[in-house]
Amino acid sequence: MGVRRSFTFLLRPTRKQAAALAACLEDHRVLYNAALEHRRTAYRRAGVTVRYGDQSGELKHIRADDPGGQGRWSFSSQQATLRRLDKAFAAFFTRVREGRTPGFPRFKGRGWFDTVTWPKDGDGCRWDCQPEHPSATYVRLQGIGHVRVHQHRAVKGRVKTISVKREGTRWYVILSCDDVPAGPLPQAGAAVGVDMGVASLVTTSDGDSLDNPRHLASSAGRLAVAQRALARKKRGSRRRRKAVARVAALHAKVRRQRLDYAHKAALTLVRDYDVIVHEDLRIANMTRSASGTIERPGRNVAAKSGLNRSILDAGWGVFLRVLAHKAESAGRELIAVNPAGTSRTCSRCGHCAKDNRRTQAEFACTACGHTAHAT
Template sequence: MRYGEQSGELKHIRADDPDGQARWSFSSQQATLRRLDKAYAAFFTRVRQGRTPGFPRFKGKGWFDTVIWPKDGDGCRWNSQPEHPTAAYVRLQGIGHVRVHRHRRVLGTVKTISVKREGSRWFMVLSCDDVPAGPLPATGAVAGVDMGVASLLTTSDGVHVDNPRHLAASADRLAAARRDLARKKRGSKRRRKAVARVAALHAKVCRQRLDGAHKAALAFVRAYDVIVHEDLRVASMTRSASGTIEAPGRNVAQKAGLNRSILDAGWGVFLTILSHKAESAGRELITVDPRNTSRTCARCGHCAAENRVSQADFRCTACGHAAHADVNAATNILRAGLALRDAAQAA
């Protein structure tokens, strides 16, 4: 069944249940059906391509945490009580006026409204059109950025940004909370409380990671006009090495630890936030192929695995150039990005 058939059935369901389903926004319910159709379309695409299918998971009330209103004014209304200049309100069909604590001023024209639940907290997400850009003054500086685990970020001019390892710092508390959860009886009130404690710990780690990524990205766009980084495929890099029964993987435990460290570092989160801030600030962001950037000498161009002496040390076997391995890689990344930009401008 596709979206069109389900949307047609939804219309009849609402007509038969005026005090139930018809209370809620029709557009919001249609948006949920579109998400369902998108999930199944992605599933069948993976089947056709011969990839691991990953059948869509049923999401009950305990798993379904986001509701979307596709258009402001259709089942929802942002700033529904303008007579209150110091407070913001949103009106949701079937619920009424809800006060919102704004953490910043809303710019542009509100397009879509989403309500998201994270544990016991509720958040509202606004998608806006015509948001004015905030270009920053030019600095004339350029930088290549190498992503890592020992240091989260290293620039071509030798700046290191530490990896805070938020998940590792909370590992003991998370392990204790999970053990406590495992002892609880399913369906009990105590189990629900234990689930809430685990969710609260994960939410705190997520907020810490986002906060660090926002601060680091803002510092970068303020300092550099051109930022070059690797085109990383984090999902592929953190794929499990366990293999199959017929062809088991090797070094599975080591690879699992590396995957955990990469995900804890939050490379994808940082790069996404950096791209948004760079676009708003009028900065140029360039992505390059990451292959061999850590093995190539930034001075003579000699590429060999033996050049990488250790995690932190780089020593070229051809010319003897020695440098911090991450700084050497960031220099190669910057050089490749500038070459791509010059080639694009020449074309």
């Protein structure tokens, strides 16, 4: 049975194509904001709820009135942008019903809208559309042309959707593919439990550990220099835009390094074990600020802030997401367990007590005397 996977490749646009890609992204951002304003105004003035079907029906008139702007892009990609807004509203109402912080959909400023999606290969876009050039791969995008792709690995399955994303000065194409072969690995005959940490990214029940590279910490010096330079620049100036781009490039590099290491670490585990058990961590709750309020200020705010930074730098969420995908493809079983009490429970006798974990780094069972490293 095939699975659904995405493949990300770097684009190599010409200068003219890069300008066209930027214009496409900007027009889709304008469309998103206009659709959001339409919904807000209709409800505020007349109590009318505007839905996706209404705005999709008006799209053809918008395109006809602006042939050199909105009319030059794919109709399907613009519908995908309207669906994106519709999903934002659906998520907003879900949070309201569940009593969570609502988070009303916001207008997208420059730099906060970086992706355009074509929902079907062949409708306004075409993947690998120039087979007469076997040594090169291209993607055709309506209004932009044939853009060269740096394809570093084979695409498997059936291409379903195509997205273009901007990260700083780089452009990427993302292919979402169905029916990708799973490719199960041979049975390893072993099971393991893993513990996430900041001293080591992963510590297994066998006593092995995978290092935490601390990519953000290693780039902290360069980031501090770039951010201080940014703070000195005048808002709206050309130099400030360049300084913003430098800071964004450094953060993007850290993100790519973290993802690359997560893939390598996850692959190590799925090759060696048939069953992998991990804690079902609520990372958003764990990294919540301890500052509190003016009336009830938090305690140990600086220490909690440092711990939050270390957890986010370790990239637990990225690692667990990648591990889930690799386990599914390799035919491994991944089990998430309730983390309550797991750090205080003895793996030898099962005794659970607060005194078992006297320090952050050491575990000593008060019942059977079993000791272990607790990172």
